[in-house]
Amino acid sequence: MTIDTSRRGFLKSAAAVGAVLVVGIRPNGALAASGTPSMLTPFVQIGSDGSVTAIVKHFEMGQGPSTGLTTLIAEEMGLTMDQIGYDFAPSNPQVYNNTLFGPMQGTGGSTAMANSFMQYRQAGAAAREMLLQAAAQAWGADASALTLQDGVISGAGNSAPLGDFVEAAATLDAPADPPLKDPSEFRLIGNPDVRRLDSAAKGDGTAMFAMDIQRPNQMIAMIARPEQQRATAVSVDVSGAEGIKGFIDAQILPNAAGVAVFAETTWGAMQARDAISVEWDTSAAETRSSDEIEAEIRAALEAEPTYNVNGADLGAVRAAVDGAETIVEETFYFPLLAHAPMEPLNCTIEQTEDGGILLHDGCQFPTIPHGAIAEIFGIPFEKVQIKTVLAGGSFGRRATPQADYQVEAALAFSLTDRSRPVHLVWSREDDLRSGYYRPAFGHKVRVGLDANGGIVGWEHRIAGQSIMKGTPFEAFTIQDGVDHSSVEGTADSPYQIPTAAFGLTDTEKATSTLWWRAVGHTHTAYVMEVMMDMTAKAAGIDPVDFRLAYLTGNGADQTRKAGVLKLAAEKANWGNPPAGRSQGIAVHKSFGSYVAEVVEISGTAEDGIKIEKVTCAVDCGIAVNPDIIKAQMEGGIGYGIGHNMRDQITLTGGVVDQYNFPDYEPLRISDIGAIEVHILPSAEAPTGVGEPGTPPAAPALANAIAAASDMHVATLPMDDNGVSFV
Template sequence: MTINVSRRGFLKATAAGTTALLVGVNAKGVLAAGSTASAATDLNPFVKIDADGTVTVIIKHFEMGQGTTTGLTTLVAEELDADWDAVAIDFAPANTERYKNLFFGAQGTGGSTSIANSFMQYREAGAAARDLLVRAAAQKWGVDASSISVENGMLTSGGNSAHFGEFVAIAATLEAIEKPTVKTPDQFKLIGSEKLHRKDNTGKTNGTAMFAMDVNLPGMIYAAIMRSPKFGGTVVSFDDSGAKDVGGFIAAQVLPNKAGVVAFGKNTWAAFQARDALSVEWDFSAAETRSTDAMIADHKAMLDAPQFDVNHEVPLASVAPILADAATTIDAEFDFPFLAHAPLEPENCTIEPTEKGVRVYDGCQFPTFTQPMVAAILELDPSQVEVKTLYAGGSFGRRANATSDYNTEAAMAFAVSGRKVPVKLVWSREDDIKGGYYRPMAAHRAKIGLDADGKIIGWDHRVAVKSIVKGTPMAGMVQNDVDPTSAEGVSESLYNVPNFGIGLSDFQTPVPINWWRSVGHSHTGFVMETLMDMVATQTGQDPIEMRLSMLDGGTANQARMIEAIKLVRDISGWKKGDKRGFASHLSFNTCVAVVADITVEETSVHVNKLFMSVECGVAINPDVIRAQMEGGAGFALSTILRNQITLTDGEVDQYNFPDYELLRNEEMPEIEVAIVPSNNAPTGVGEPGVPPTGPAVANAIFAQTGKRIMDLPMTKAGFDFV
């Protein structure tokens, strides 16, 4: 298997043989065009058009199933008026300056930002390419450019007609317009189409799509790592005598950071078996040794005296006297467990030596992290580390951790192997479930004060959770000592809540944590929407009408949420007094509202149907949006119903899907998704379906049983799900 992935290699391959047109961003950060390696030395293209008319869209965001390859391609093809079936895709090489996420300033995928940050960038690249082709055709045919029409990859003027490829040689000599005119919504043909097939469907169906796990290089050896059973443990010594009896065993070495022992084998099975046969002595002096109950208690103790005020306009201390004068108060405590991401393709990474350094094969979510970290371990310049991004079989945030853990593990394994042959590191499912980088454990405590008329007069909200970004390269997100991901969803609530004080404490543990699909919103959304339901119950109001009364439409997002709530109310046929559940939440600048229909028989709960509405700006690919809402709901149900990561004396109890169980087919409810019509700029859809799903179901359980779900998973409340 030979894959040339360097930027220079990409351009050389493009220039080889027939001429191709490249359109992208140059060193000055403006749109430019070229055709050969020499003419495009400062150009990283978003669009490539070959002489045979094939259009290739260069995808700067990796694909983990969320639909970026389809969405970004749609933006280019729309403005280019390309033939959808003739448009191909390729992943961008690692180059932060050229292919950075415009919201992050780094090359990476996450936060449901792929389409939002690329919306105009890719459209303008497509429009610039179209303009170049039209001007080239006008020159070749000797006609006025205004006489030329473009449709399905063909240019036409009078009796002249030809495909894109006929004009790339001339187009590549022209100067690209820096700010091309893009279409207005009434001109869209592909954006918003219900008929487009996903660009990754065929390869994933016939097996030709290359995932990181599929990489198989000549002479490659395999690596598996024995990691500390307690987070934070380090290797004292090891004995590999048992591993030597395993067929295919090559060698074992302590990792340079002493976080584990790597076993090398001639195949994956040999590496796993040899790893499991190692005898390792560990130093647990700096390791986590608490059990789950103790960690929950320590979280809740931190709620007594929060470290930081999140809302500086309303210090937490100022809320206490207001609550003391309340006619009624609502008090509630919640706790949430660690959660694994559990992507179906566990972490894996292959590193091979090259003439100038190394090449990394990975479903790489953040090349900006991976490239320099691998380089530092191998004592290389980052430019000597090529990153070949392949498809990833899920991530949900796992592959985006700021330490690039499995990439750096692979680099360390490569280093101690001798650096002569490719090394493929593979995590087992057990490695993944027990290996950390979880959604953090969290605890909330809230006290809401109501006046004699049932109006909210004050709200004391406290959160204890380990910070995801402090102490990482993402620490620049911290403001006034507050990690915004810890309290998002509370601090960003759309509801008009007076005297809203928010306190935060940073829990400390060696257990590694990470973004998890919807990040802080995964627990804050559950808490806020449960509390809102409690207020509605206490005051005798309809849950939907009460929320609408707390959204006056004074901001754009409030107005969007009102539209989402009204739409789900309509499609679900909601009526006051229904024994159903409702929740709505803003996350990643997208508004989602959910109505849950369930059946409860004694302690058995079945989720029958979810109605979901989403306001996400212009719907680039409606089918992808619906799929992401459905997938987000299924992901949420898997975790709220029964999933948790627990520890006994610092060691994880769960090991695989039998005890970290995914939602079964028969448990998946019918889901009806409605998209609010909008011409606003698109917002994220990969994560926003998760936060409101859980509280909608929990509120439905209360509506039917009178029992509030405060602690997750819901099995802790005595319910089984069927």
């Protein structure tokens, strides 16, 4: 169950139920409980009425942490999923930091479960032990003789609901190292029947998304932005909007990046924005078109790489390829892509009674807008509050290093007298035409084979637009000039390829670039897996057998990647498709997880392809919520296939051509016949599932198309480069 509006905010909830036990972790990592001054924000809160609330530090955009993290606490406390609710944590990077990101609170990189698995289990276990100890004291019994199950403490001839012991438990110290349940005792973790906690509220419309926020007396702000990135506003004429119902004002933002248009309603703001006239300074604006950007990237692939990614002797590798019995080579190109979440960007900002600022947002990286807002208004960090609500998708878009839309909201609010809340709204067109994009990339690969079909050399050049360079993250994400997000999935691939060299060249950014679902793996997996298929074909070896030959040894990477490859092939009846159908396979490691996918199609590229079935195998360590894992694999597969089938963002003179879903079409439910997901049993620590389903999807489809039509698609999207779909 989710927490209804009257219970939001754990401090208010605590006051409502009287005595309360809160358990969490101090900034130094030590467990702490009620009454500890340095621990004010918990992971679990228990009221004397028996209500239990998980305080979820990772925001929910559909990927499932509100259920996953709550499951961990419920498991350790012996609760059913009906006996626990959740609320989102406040912005507090000292306590709720993502330990995989450093001193920052944020959700991304499929890290929620990997980061929090032990934290939330320990918090739940500590709460259980404290309640048992309190009951033992009340009953004069040994705590080891008592159990907590389904919200009831029993043993030593006694039985009572856990709420009876909250007040006494709140006076105890949290155990430093509470015993965790053995996996053999799990009732919820790994249970495929556990369903999402947020589904009912989303289904009946009571779930609160950022777009649903309605503060008293709020006004709407929309931003008039330049068509070309890096242009700035010089002047604005509002006379054309003065007769529009609800129009309030329009002013240039303090950073001149746009013009804030204020109105009583969203429709009024849209109409007024269309009616004002803005003079733009385009002297520093982007003016290139897509064909020029592609030409620059392709030219960079023909030159010597700027950076040697894996330190190999490029000359020796090139010589090995040149001297090979057979050479397989291809050049790939990947266009800009938009994130296109269903809920466009929006947030609401208001001033609090004490002069602070409160932001209501589906906030993915709270620490960044938190600091930016404090700086904009010149107030201490602690006077800024962020109330996180649900977001209708993100795929990375809500987590920009510049906190772009939150900064827009703050700057717009700063232009007012702050007496009225401001709800900033982006339209779909705004996000497609003025947002952040998966950068354009190119790869050139040459593989040499010996007479037996074995790889003797792999020369791989990559060129594209860095995500991290020029951002606040550059200082700790760039090593030896290499942005790892540009090359991840290549030099660090589990494939044991002899004599391999990987080089990178950065090209000038045409737009604002940003991580996109699975980040660099979205293009590197495609290249690696299509090349493995092309090379297997040249060697005359089955594609599965060829891959397995480079996944030998006892290394965990090789063993686990081979495991999902074998499982997917087995479940898809690899090599024996129904009559009239063709198969393609791909396997990739990303975000600590291993995913293999077999795409089965009918038809040909010339006559029209129909995706009949996708069979997926995933190894993500301990499967906390199998139902969510399957859903995330299905979503990731659809995201990867849909965008690569037909989507691209193109520029004409620096202006984005696409406007909305008619010309940037998302996957349709009719595009894929069926998806079947198989989870490989594992005792390893849990890893990511939000993104790893995406990278293998498109190359598996490409390899199926090649099997049917003898054509490897090297330039995307597919439907713009020789492939038709039915």
